[in-house]
Amino acid sequence: MAKPIGVDFGATGIKVAMTDKTDRKGVTKVTRIGRRPLEDGDVIAGRIQAKKKVATALAAALDDIKAPKGAPLAIAVGGEDVAVTLRMIPAAFKPGEWVEHLRNSKTMAELSPTLRTVDANISVVPLERTANGHVVAVAGISRKLLSDIEAVAAVTKRRIGIIEPSAASLVRSLARPLVHDVAVIADIGHSQTIIACRKGPDLLWVECIPAGGKMITEVLAQQFKMSQEDAAQLKATLHAEDVDDDAFGKYDAHERAVGFMEDDDDEDVWGKANVRDIDPEDAAAQAERDQTKALTARVDELIDDIASIIESRIRDEGAPAPDGVVITGRGGLVPGTVDRMQERLRVPVHGGLPMADIAVNKFSRPYVQRDPSGGSKSYRVPSSTQRDFAVAIGAAQHPQVR
Ligand SMILES: Nc1ncnc2c1ncn2[C@@H]1O[C@H](COP(=O)(O)OP(=O)(O)OP(=O)(O)O)[C@@H](O)[C@H]1O
Ligand SMILES: [Mg+2]
Structure with a gap:
């Protein structure tokens, strides 16, 4: 039986993975x-905008890994067109009536704003039978996204084994070893952030925010009049943190001096202060401080959006509070993100990598790095690469794909 190929349609690229045994x-x-x-723009927040280009990229990625002919695709998708939630179906309904009942109830509207208006494909997984009825997991995907995915897959002449919410793939690939019973996973990508809550192996709910690393890069580029590349570099090197003005002793001293002059009405003194050269070191320190403040504000904004979603789930729906939060996605690699999330949510937060051992071979070679301390044959898979493939790896592990 050909192993499935996990596929992740990310905004920055198509990621594919094949897995073998789990130890x-x-x-x-x-x-x-x-x-x-x-x-940029080919895939936005999980929506396929440029079908031909995406299909070409997928076919090329499958060629790159010499994907076996008969291997089906296990596709993970996320965004407004995809939703998951737990619902109770009253015992009066027979299984054949479940989907119709869910459609007619306000469940679909609650699932996702898009699914409210778009004809959606609904699947229902029974989880538990109680005195009142059945607890089921409801997953919905818009017919538009479904048909786009089918069109893309058709070009590759491959069978789709399964399409699932990317959050489900993530639960499979990275949440298993977690000590937390209830965990929230935040996949901070490029064009979107997926927030999912799981209890044990079950996905309880999924929501998304149409913002991620791209938003941070764009704001920095615009604010500091730099290229997108420079802004992307900046957010990977600066640290999102509260800027302590006193930490910039030199600059602070200068600022205090200018402040003193400003209070003085004597034009001559002010003129003299102006003549005083600004130390280039002070200017660089000020620029870094301004950039850090701007970066931190954007990171905090995203964190606050994520936290608000979690809090409203708990408050409005009685969802269980998480024992911990796992941040994944490369947009979450901005230094300081984990600490700030932890301060905001007051539960343990850590970065999450897939429970995976990526083989160093001809397929992975372009993505792994030489370990500078090791010998010529010593390669390592950087954690950013592991994060990059977390969704595709989880999708490839789907147990029902045959
Ligand atoms: N080391 C880093 N530090 C900070 N940000 C980074 C780093 N590496 C990548 N990024 C940012 O991560 C984002 C890409 O994240 P990711 O690869 O998870 O997105 P994607 O899966 O392609 O997109 P999406 O999930 O939104 O569809 C980009 O905005 C990029 O600038
Ligand atoms: Mg992604």
Whole structure:
């Protein structure tokens, strides 16, 4: 039986992965990984905007990993067109009536604002039978996204084994070893952030925010009049943190001096202060401080949006509060993100990588780095690469794909 190929349609690229056995510690062997970049706008927040380009990129990624002919695709999708939630169906309804009942109830409107208006494909997984009825997991995907995915897959002449919410793939690939019973996973990507809550192996709810790393880069580029590339570099090197003005002793002293002059009405003194050269070191320190403040504000904004969603789920729906939060997605690699999320939510927060051992072979070679301390054959898979493939790896592990 050909192993399925996990596929993630990310905004920055198509990521594909093939997995092999999972060992007793729960670590899955990842045999092949491949990635083909997409241009900004090809996929936005999980929506396929440029079907032909996406299909070409997918076909190329599958060629790159020499995907076996008969291997089906296990596709993970996220965004407004995809939703998951737990619902109770009264015992009066027979299984054949469940979907109709859910459609007619306000469940679909609650699932996602898009699914409210778009004809959606609904699947229902029974989880538990209680005195009142059945607890079911409801997953919905808009017919538009479904048909776009089918069109893209058709070009590759491959069968779709399964399409699932990307959050479900993430639960499979990275949440298993967590000590937390109830965990929230925040996948901070480029064009969107997916927030999912899982209890044990079950996904309880999923929501998304149409903002991620791209928003941060764009704001920095605009504010500091720099290229997108420079802004992206900046957010990876600066640290999102509260800027302590006193920490910039030199600059602070200068600022105090200018402040003193400003209070003085004597034009001559003010003129003299102006003549005083600003130390280039002070100017650089000020620029870094301004950039750090701007970066921190954007990171905090995103964190606050994520926290608000979690809090409203708990408050309005009686969802269980998380024991911990896992941040994944490369947009979440901005230094300081984990600490600030922890301060905001007051539960343990950590970065999450897939429980996967990515084989260093000809397929992974373009994505792994030489370990400078090791010998010529010593390669390592950077954690950013592991994060990059977390969704595709989880999708490839779907147990029902045959
Ligand atoms: N080291 C880093 N530090 C900070 N940000 C980073 C780093 N590496 C990548 N990013 C940012 O992460 C974002 C890409 O994240 P990711 O690869 O998870 O997105 P994606 O899966 O392609 O998109 P999406 O999930 O939104 O569809 C980009 O905005 C990029 O600038
Ligand atoms: Mg992503």
